[in-house]
Amino acid sequence: MFDLKLEQIKTLALYIHIPFCATKCVYCDFNTYEGLEKLIDSYINALNIEIQLWGTKLHRPQLSTLFFGGGTPSYLNLGQITELIQSISQAFQIESTMETTLEANPEDIRAEKLDEYQRAGINRLSIGVQSLDDRLLKMLGRRHDAKSALNAIEKTLNFGFENASMDLMYGLPTQSLQDWKETLDTALSLGLPHLSIYCLGLEKGTPMAQSVDLGELPEPDPDLAAEMYELTVKKLDEFKYRHYEISNWAKPGFESQHNINYWNNQSFLGLGPGAHSYIPGFRFSNIKSPREYILRMENNPNDTTTPRTLRNAIQVIDQVENISETTEILDTLMMGLRLDTGVSEAAYFNRFGHSLDEKWNDTIVTAISDGLIKWENDSKSDLSNRYLQLTQKGKILSNEVLARFFAVAKN
16 A cells, blocks of 8 residues: 555554543544443454564564554543553553643542552643633533543642643633633643643534534634633743643653654554554544454454555555655744744754755745744854744734645646
Protein backbone atom coordinates (compact mmCIF):
# COMPACT_ATOMS: atom_id res chain seq x y z
CA MET A 1 0.00 0.00 0.00
CA PHE A 2 2.88 2.37 0.78
CA ASP A 3 6.64 2.24 1.15
CA LEU A 4 7.79 3.28 4.60
CA LYS A 5 11.21 4.89 4.84
CA LEU A 6 12.23 2.67 7.73
CA GLU A 7 15.82 3.84 7.86
CA GLN A 8 14.63 7.32 8.86
CA ILE A 9 12.65 6.15 11.87
CA LYS A 10 14.99 6.03 14.83
CA THR A 11 12.72 7.75 17.36
CA LEU A 12 8.99 8.41 17.46
CA ALA A 13 6.13 9.29 19.77
CA LEU A 14 3.47 6.64 20.38
CA TYR A 15 -0.24 7.32 20.84
CA ILE A 16 -2.58 4.56 22.05
CA HIS A 17 -6.29 5.15 21.48
CA ILE A 18 -8.80 3.86 24.02
CA PRO A 19 -12.21 4.49 22.39
CA PHE A 20 -14.48 3.58 25.32
CA CYS A 21 -16.54 6.02 27.41
CA ALA A 22 -19.18 5.56 30.10
CA THR A 23 -21.14 8.30 28.32
CA LYS A 24 -20.27 10.43 25.31
CA CYS A 25 -20.26 14.18 25.91
CA VAL A 26 -22.62 16.31 23.83
CA TYR A 27 -19.81 18.37 22.25
CA CYS A 28 -17.51 15.45 21.42
CA ASP A 29 -16.84 14.37 17.83
CA PHE A 30 -13.84 12.17 18.64
CA ASN A 31 -13.84 8.49 17.71
CA THR A 32 -15.33 7.34 21.01
CA TYR A 33 -18.17 5.01 21.96
CA GLU A 34 -20.38 4.27 24.95
CA GLY A 35 -21.96 0.92 25.77
CA LEU A 36 -19.16 -1.23 24.31
CA GLU A 37 -17.65 -2.43 27.60
CA LYS A 38 -18.00 -6.07 26.56
CA LEU A 39 -15.45 -5.46 23.80
CA ILE A 40 -12.67 -4.21 26.07
CA ASP A 41 -10.86 -7.53 26.63
CA SER A 42 -10.95 -8.39 22.92
CA TYR A 43 -9.85 -4.86 22.13
CA ILE A 44 -6.80 -5.12 24.39
CA ASN A 45 -5.83 -8.35 22.62
CA ALA A 46 -6.18 -6.74 19.19
CA LEU A 47 -4.23 -3.68 20.30
CA ASN A 48 -1.41 -5.88 21.57
CA ILE A 49 -1.21 -7.51 18.14
CA GLU A 50 -0.95 -4.13 16.41
CA ILE A 51 1.70 -2.98 18.90
CA GLN A 52 3.87 -6.02 18.22
CA LEU A 53 3.45 -5.80 14.45
CA TRP A 54 4.63 -2.21 14.28
CA GLY A 55 7.45 -2.75 16.76
CA THR A 56 8.78 -5.58 14.60
CA LYS A 57 8.39 -3.77 11.28
CA LEU A 58 10.03 -0.59 12.56
CA HIS A 59 12.92 -2.55 14.11
CA ARG A 60 12.03 -1.61 17.69
CA PRO A 61 12.67 2.14 17.56
CA GLN A 62 13.16 4.36 20.58
CA LEU A 63 10.00 5.98 21.95
CA SER A 64 10.30 9.64 22.88
CA THR A 65 6.90 9.75 24.61
CA LEU A 66 3.86 7.55 25.22
CA PHE A 67 0.31 8.89 25.41
CA PHE A 68 -2.89 6.98 26.26
CA GLY A 69 -5.79 9.03 24.89
CA GLY A 70 -9.42 8.52 24.09
CA GLY A 71 -12.13 8.10 24.84
CA THR A 72 -11.39 7.37 28.46
CA PRO A 73 -8.15 5.48 29.16
CA SER A 74 -8.89 5.67 32.90
CA TYR A 75 -11.89 3.44 32.13
CA LEU A 76 -9.44 0.52 31.87
CA ASN A 77 -8.41 -1.45 34.95
CA LEU A 78 -4.82 -1.74 36.16
CA GLY A 79 -4.29 -5.16 34.60
CA GLN A 80 -5.26 -3.88 31.16
CA ILE A 81 -3.06 -0.78 31.38
CA THR A 82 -0.12 -2.82 32.69
CA GLU A 83 -0.56 -5.38 29.91
CA LEU A 84 -0.43 -2.66 27.28
CA ILE A 85 2.66 -1.02 28.77
CA GLN A 86 4.44 -4.39 28.98
CA SER A 87 3.55 -5.10 25.36
CA ILE A 88 4.86 -1.68 24.33
CA SER A 89 8.12 -2.22 26.23
CA GLN A 90 8.65 -5.46 24.31
CA ALA A 91 7.93 -3.89 20.92
CA PHE A 92 9.74 -0.57 21.39
CA GLN A 93 12.70 0.79 23.30
CA ILE A 94 11.53 2.84 26.26
CA GLU A 95 13.18 4.65 29.15
CA SER A 96 11.75 4.61 32.67
CA THR A 97 11.92 8.42 32.74
CA MET A 98 10.06 8.81 29.42
CA GLU A 99 6.96 11.02 29.60
CA THR A 100 4.04 8.57 29.83
CA THR A 101 0.65 10.28 29.91
CA LEU A 102 -2.78 8.88 30.63
CA GLU A 103 -5.97 10.86 30.09
CA ALA A 104 -8.35 10.50 33.03
CA ASN A 105 -11.79 11.70 34.01
CA PRO A 106 -12.21 13.15 37.52
CA GLU A 107 -14.71 10.46 38.54
CA ASP A 108 -12.11 7.74 37.87
CA ILE A 109 -9.42 9.23 40.11
CA ARG A 110 -9.15 7.41 43.44
CA ALA A 111 -6.16 6.85 45.71
CA GLU A 112 -5.89 3.16 44.82
CA LYS A 113 -5.97 3.95 41.11
CA LEU A 114 -3.30 6.63 41.44
CA ASP A 115 -1.05 4.10 43.14
CA GLU A 116 -1.76 1.60 40.36
CA TYR A 117 -0.97 4.14 37.66
CA GLN A 118 2.40 4.95 39.19
CA ARG A 119 3.31 1.29 39.58
CA ALA A 120 2.33 0.67 35.95
CA GLY A 121 4.71 3.41 34.76
CA ILE A 122 2.31 6.33 34.22
CA ASN A 123 4.10 9.52 35.28
CA ARG A 124 1.75 12.18 33.88
CA LEU A 125 -2.03 12.56 34.15
CA SER A 126 -4.17 14.75 31.90
CA ILE A 127 -7.46 15.32 33.70
CA GLY A 128 -10.52 16.14 31.59
CA VAL A 129 -12.30 18.67 33.78
CA GLN A 130 -13.54 21.06 31.03
CA SER A 131 -15.33 23.38 33.47
CA LEU A 132 -15.55 24.20 37.18
CA ASP A 133 -19.10 25.53 36.85
CA ASP A 134 -21.79 22.98 37.72
CA ARG A 135 -24.34 24.58 35.41
CA LEU A 136 -21.98 24.37 32.44
CA LEU A 137 -20.81 20.86 33.34
CA LYS A 138 -24.42 19.69 33.21
CA MET A 139 -24.89 21.40 29.83
CA LEU A 140 -21.74 19.67 28.52
CA GLY A 141 -22.99 16.26 29.62
CA ARG A 142 -20.11 15.67 32.02
CA ARG A 143 -20.54 13.06 34.75
CA HIS A 144 -18.66 14.98 37.45
CA ASP A 145 -19.42 18.21 39.27
CA ALA A 146 -17.00 20.97 40.23
CA LYS A 147 -16.47 19.64 43.76
CA SER A 148 -15.51 16.14 42.59
CA ALA A 149 -13.19 17.63 39.97
CA LEU A 150 -11.40 19.70 42.61
CA ASN A 151 -11.16 16.67 44.89
CA ALA A 152 -9.67 14.60 42.05
CA ILE A 153 -7.01 17.21 41.35
CA GLU A 154 -6.18 17.55 45.05
CA LYS A 155 -5.78 13.76 45.32
CA THR A 156 -3.57 13.68 42.23
CA LEU A 157 -1.20 16.34 43.53
CA ASN A 158 -1.15 15.03 47.10
CA PHE A 159 -0.42 11.51 45.89
CA GLY A 160 2.80 12.68 44.27
CA PHE A 161 1.86 13.14 40.63
CA GLU A 162 4.04 16.20 40.14
CA ASN A 163 3.34 16.21 36.40
CA ALA A 164 -0.40 16.67 35.97
CA SER A 165 -2.55 18.74 33.64
CA MET A 166 -6.15 19.91 33.51
CA ASP A 167 -8.28 20.53 30.41
CA LEU A 168 -10.64 23.50 30.42
CA MET A 169 -12.97 24.93 27.77
CA TYR A 170 -14.18 28.47 27.12
CA GLY A 171 -16.46 30.02 24.51
CA LEU A 172 -19.35 27.82 25.66
CA PRO A 173 -23.01 28.63 25.00
CA THR A 174 -24.42 30.74 27.87
CA GLN A 175 -20.94 31.16 29.44
CA SER A 176 -20.23 34.74 30.51
CA LEU A 177 -16.88 36.45 30.92
CA GLN A 178 -17.46 36.45 34.68
CA ASP A 179 -18.18 32.69 34.62
CA TRP A 180 -14.86 32.15 32.87
CA LYS A 181 -12.97 34.45 35.25
CA GLU A 182 -14.26 32.50 38.24
CA THR A 183 -13.24 29.19 36.66
CA LEU A 184 -9.77 30.54 35.88
CA ASP A 185 -9.33 31.91 39.40
CA THR A 186 -10.26 28.55 40.90
CA ALA A 187 -8.05 26.63 38.48
CA LEU A 188 -5.06 28.85 39.19
CA SER A 189 -5.48 28.40 42.94
CA LEU A 190 -4.79 24.66 42.56
CA GLY A 191 -1.13 24.96 41.63
CA LEU A 192 -1.22 22.53 38.71
CA PRO A 193 1.97 22.63 36.61
CA HIS A 194 0.13 22.45 33.28
CA LEU A 195 -3.16 23.72 31.84
CA SER A 196 -4.67 22.97 28.43
CA ILE A 197 -7.33 25.57 27.63
CA TYR A 198 -9.40 25.25 24.46
CA CYS A 199 -12.10 27.27 22.79
CA LEU A 200 -15.18 25.17 22.08
CA GLY A 201 -15.52 24.12 18.48
CA LEU A 202 -19.10 23.32 17.51
CA GLU A 203 -18.66 20.17 15.47
CA LYS A 204 -21.34 19.28 12.96
CA GLY A 205 -23.44 16.29 13.97
CA THR A 206 -22.81 16.55 17.70
CA PRO A 207 -25.82 16.92 20.03
CA MET A 208 -24.58 20.35 21.11
CA ALA A 209 -24.33 21.62 17.53
CA GLN A 210 -27.83 20.32 16.89
CA SER A 211 -29.12 22.13 19.98
CA VAL A 212 -27.61 25.38 18.70
CA ASP A 213 -29.10 24.82 15.24
CA LEU A 214 -32.54 24.26 16.79
CA GLY A 215 -32.26 27.38 18.91
CA GLU A 216 -32.21 25.42 22.16
CA LEU A 217 -28.80 26.91 22.97
CA PRO A 218 -27.41 30.28 21.86
CA GLU A 219 -24.61 30.27 19.34
CA PRO A 220 -21.24 31.01 20.99
CA ASP A 221 -20.03 34.59 20.49
CA PRO A 222 -16.55 34.64 18.85
CA ASP A 223 -15.87 38.17 20.12
CA LEU A 224 -16.65 37.09 23.68
CA ALA A 225 -14.44 34.02 23.19
CA ALA A 226 -11.60 36.32 22.12
CA GLU A 227 -12.07 38.34 25.32
CA MET A 228 -11.93 35.11 27.32
CA TYR A 229 -8.71 34.12 25.59
CA GLU A 230 -7.12 37.50 26.29
CA LEU A 231 -8.15 37.22 29.95
CA THR A 232 -6.62 33.73 30.06
CA VAL A 233 -3.31 34.94 28.65
CA LYS A 234 -3.18 37.82 31.14
CA LYS A 235 -4.02 35.77 34.22
CA LEU A 236 -1.72 32.85 33.47
CA ASP A 237 1.11 35.24 32.76
CA GLU A 238 0.56 36.76 36.21
CA PHE A 239 0.97 33.26 37.68
CA LYS A 240 4.24 32.74 35.75
CA TYR A 241 2.97 30.04 33.39
CA ARG A 242 4.81 29.78 30.10
CA HIS A 243 2.40 30.15 27.18
CA TYR A 244 4.36 27.62 25.14
CA GLU A 245 1.60 26.78 22.65
CA ILE A 246 -1.58 28.59 21.60
CA SER A 247 -3.80 26.46 23.87
CA ASN A 248 -1.27 25.26 26.45
CA TRP A 249 0.44 26.77 29.47
CA ALA A 250 3.05 25.19 31.73
CA LYS A 251 5.38 25.90 34.59
CA PRO A 252 9.02 25.61 33.44
CA GLY A 253 9.91 21.99 32.73
CA PHE A 254 6.32 20.73 32.61
CA GLU A 255 5.56 21.32 28.92
CA SER A 256 3.88 18.32 27.23
CA GLN A 257 6.73 16.65 25.37
CA HIS A 258 4.31 14.42 23.47
CA ASN A 259 2.41 17.35 22.02
CA ILE A 260 5.59 19.30 21.30
CA ASN A 261 6.57 16.34 19.12
CA TYR A 262 3.35 16.86 17.12
CA TRP A 263 3.84 20.60 16.82
CA ASN A 264 7.41 20.15 15.61
CA ASN A 265 6.02 17.86 12.87
CA GLN A 266 8.07 14.88 14.02
CA SER A 267 7.20 11.21 13.54
CA PHE A 268 4.41 9.71 15.60
CA LEU A 269 2.56 6.41 15.48
CA GLY A 270 -1.09 6.12 16.49
CA LEU A 271 -2.51 2.69 17.28
CA GLY A 272 -6.13 1.67 17.77
CA PRO A 273 -9.31 2.50 15.80
CA GLY A 274 -9.34 5.96 14.27
CA ALA A 275 -5.76 6.70 15.38
CA HIS A 276 -3.62 8.85 13.08
CA SER A 277 0.08 8.47 12.28
CA TYR A 278 2.78 10.48 10.58
CA ILE A 279 5.96 8.85 9.32
CA PRO A 280 8.19 10.79 6.87
CA GLY A 281 6.40 10.93 3.55
CA PHE A 282 3.07 9.56 4.75
CA ARG A 283 0.05 10.28 6.91
CA PHE A 284 -2.34 7.43 7.59
CA SER A 285 -5.20 6.52 9.89
CA ASN A 286 -6.93 3.35 11.06
CA ILE A 287 -10.52 2.30 10.53
CA LYS A 288 -12.84 3.84 13.13
CA SER A 289 -15.05 0.94 14.19
CA PRO A 290 -13.72 -0.90 17.29
CA ARG A 291 -15.59 -4.05 16.27
CA GLU A 292 -14.13 -4.05 12.76
CA TYR A 293 -10.69 -3.22 14.14
CA ILE A 294 -10.83 -6.25 16.45
CA LEU A 295 -12.02 -8.54 13.66
CA ARG A 296 -9.26 -7.48 11.28
CA MET A 297 -6.45 -7.56 13.83
CA GLU A 298 -7.44 -11.01 15.04
CA ASN A 299 -7.73 -12.40 11.52
CA ASN A 300 -6.10 -15.84 11.67
CA PRO A 301 -4.59 -15.18 15.12
CA ASN A 302 -3.53 -18.83 15.47
CA ASP A 303 -1.71 -19.00 12.13
CA THR A 304 1.84 -19.82 13.25
CA THR A 305 3.11 -20.74 9.79
CA THR A 306 3.02 -17.20 8.36
CA PRO A 307 5.17 -14.59 10.11
CA ARG A 308 3.19 -11.52 11.07
CA THR A 309 4.35 -8.61 8.95
CA LEU A 310 3.17 -5.12 8.16
CA ARG A 311 0.47 -6.50 5.88
CA ASN A 312 -1.43 -7.62 8.99
CA ALA A 313 -1.38 -4.08 10.37
CA ILE A 314 -2.36 -2.70 6.97
CA GLN A 315 -5.65 -4.57 7.36
CA VAL A 316 -6.78 -1.88 9.80
CA ILE A 317 -5.42 1.13 7.88
CA ASP A 318 -8.26 3.10 6.33
CA GLN A 319 -6.71 6.18 4.72
CA VAL A 320 -3.21 6.90 3.43
CA GLU A 321 -1.92 10.24 2.19
CA ASN A 322 1.37 10.58 0.36
CA ILE A 323 2.81 13.83 1.71
CA SER A 324 4.27 16.20 -0.88
CA GLU A 325 7.07 18.54 0.13
CA THR A 326 4.69 21.51 -0.11
CA THR A 327 2.27 19.83 2.31
CA GLU A 328 5.11 18.97 4.67
CA ILE A 329 6.30 22.58 4.60
CA LEU A 330 2.79 23.89 5.32
CA ASP A 331 2.35 21.39 8.14
CA THR A 332 5.67 22.48 9.63
CA LEU A 333 4.60 26.14 9.49
CA MET A 334 1.06 25.47 10.70
CA MET A 335 2.16 23.51 13.75
CA GLY A 336 5.42 25.31 14.49
CA LEU A 337 3.73 28.71 14.63
CA ARG A 338 1.49 27.40 17.41
CA LEU A 339 4.56 27.21 19.67
CA ASP A 340 5.86 30.24 21.54
CA THR A 341 9.32 29.47 20.17
CA GLY A 342 7.87 29.53 16.65
CA VAL A 343 9.48 28.04 13.54
CA SER A 344 13.24 27.67 13.72
CA GLU A 345 14.88 29.09 10.60
CA ALA A 346 17.83 26.71 11.01
CA ALA A 347 15.64 23.61 11.43
CA TYR A 348 13.47 24.70 8.50
CA PHE A 349 16.51 25.22 6.26
CA ASN A 350 18.07 21.88 7.24
CA ARG A 351 14.81 20.07 6.54
CA PHE A 352 13.79 21.73 3.27
CA GLY A 353 16.95 23.26 1.80
CA HIS A 354 15.72 26.85 1.52
CA SER A 355 15.14 29.73 3.92
CA LEU A 356 11.77 31.01 5.06
CA ASP A 357 12.50 34.35 3.36
CA GLU A 358 13.32 32.66 0.08
CA LYS A 359 9.89 31.06 -0.26
CA TRP A 360 7.59 33.19 1.90
CA ASN A 361 9.10 36.68 1.94
CA ASP A 362 6.03 38.62 0.70
CA THR A 363 3.67 36.75 3.03
CA ILE A 364 5.97 37.27 6.01
CA VAL A 365 6.54 40.97 5.31
CA THR A 366 2.80 41.64 4.99
CA ALA A 367 1.95 39.67 8.13
CA ILE A 368 4.65 41.51 10.08
CA SER A 369 3.22 44.82 8.85
CA ASP A 370 -0.23 43.70 10.04
CA GLY A 371 1.16 42.87 13.48
CA LEU A 372 0.46 39.14 13.17
CA ILE A 373 3.96 37.64 13.18
CA LYS A 374 7.47 38.72 14.11
CA TRP A 375 11.07 37.61 13.86
CA GLU A 376 12.86 36.66 17.05
CA ASN A 377 16.57 37.49 16.66
CA ASP A 378 16.18 38.77 13.11
CA SER A 379 19.66 38.14 11.77
CA LYS A 380 19.88 36.62 8.31
CA SER A 381 23.59 36.00 8.86
CA ASP A 382 22.94 33.80 11.92
CA LEU A 383 20.08 31.39 11.28
CA SER A 384 20.75 29.33 14.41
CA ASN A 385 18.81 31.70 16.67
CA ARG A 386 16.29 33.10 14.19
CA TYR A 387 12.65 32.15 14.76
CA LEU A 388 9.39 33.14 13.07
CA GLN A 389 6.74 33.65 15.75
CA LEU A 390 3.12 34.70 16.12
CA THR A 391 2.45 37.93 17.99
CA GLN A 392 -0.27 38.01 20.64
CA LYS A 393 -2.64 39.37 17.98
CA GLY A 394 -1.49 36.59 15.65
CA LYS A 395 -2.32 33.93 18.23
CA ILE A 396 -5.90 35.17 18.39
CA LEU A 397 -6.06 35.29 14.56
CA SER A 398 -3.87 32.23 13.94
CA ASN A 399 -6.26 30.70 11.41
CA GLU A 400 -6.06 33.86 9.31
CA VAL A 401 -2.25 33.82 9.44
CA LEU A 402 -2.08 30.21 8.32
CA ALA A 403 -4.62 30.84 5.55
CA ARG A 404 -2.20 33.36 4.03
CA PHE A 405 0.54 30.75 3.74
CA PHE A 406 -1.90 28.19 2.30
CA ALA A 407 -3.12 30.71 -0.29
CA VAL A 408 0.43 31.30 -1.53
CA ALA A 409 1.14 27.57 -1.67
CA LYS A 410 -1.88 26.97 -3.91
CA ASN A 411 -0.70 29.51 -6.50
